[in-house]
């Protein structure tokens with residue numbers, strides 16, 4: 627599987643924040659093993675999901691600070707977030723893994739949050755939908771992708787599926803809504819529950835939807851080695867869960883976009899399941 631990555635994704639950074647460039651430190655050491663493609667600027671696609679006012683607000687941010695109480699920015703944030711969107715679109719075309727920062731699945735039309743600026747996965751899905759393709763999104767981050775669900779909700783070409791810990795930030799995704807299938811799972815659920823809802827609910831629904839492409843919002847904060855007391859993430863999945871997802875993806879055109887995951891070892895180990903298995 628190809629990887630879309632460039633140094634721009636390390637420039638958005640705040641070392642005191644869990645979503646910092648160090649997340650990628652270990653996987654970058656192994657980047658030489660992979661077929662790496664340079665990311666492209668996705669600014670041209672932002673209007674598919676974000677208002678011009680919001681885009682202009684992010685574009686005009688100066689220096690560094692906080693966009694919301696949990697979401698920081700620096701002078702490189704606009705460019706990094708634009709390239710993250712571009713990389714997601716490229717990944718969708720190349721069946722690749724977009725190894726991007728900042729993450730995107732909490733970003734709404736006019737509002738960032740949850741460490742997210744622009745919603746890379748939702749924009750990529752909208753690009754494909756605009757070409758008449760059907761896309762199923764499978765969000766395996768520990769948190770519900772409230773932004774993605776909201777941004778794709780009226781699009782008949784898109785199915786959104788998310789499993790996530792509940793209760794946990796952002797508190798949404800408690801039930802199925804329109805084209806969104808949600809599986810809230812209690813803390814400590816582990817592979818048994820994660821694989822069960824995938825096999826009983828998501829995989830059959832995706833098969834029925836008959837997508838041209840499956841996009842995975844790949845957050846690795848549900849992995850058992852990634853537990854941040856201040857974030858409360860504790861789904862306790864092992865590699866067995868990610869291997870089951872990769873096995874399902876094998877019969878589809880598919881791409882991945884990195885979302886959360888705050889432990890370099892976890893990002894390395896979980897990413898390799900897809901990079902080596904697909």
Ligand SMILES: [Zn+2]
Nearest residue numbers: 767768769886
């Ligand atoms: Zn997350």
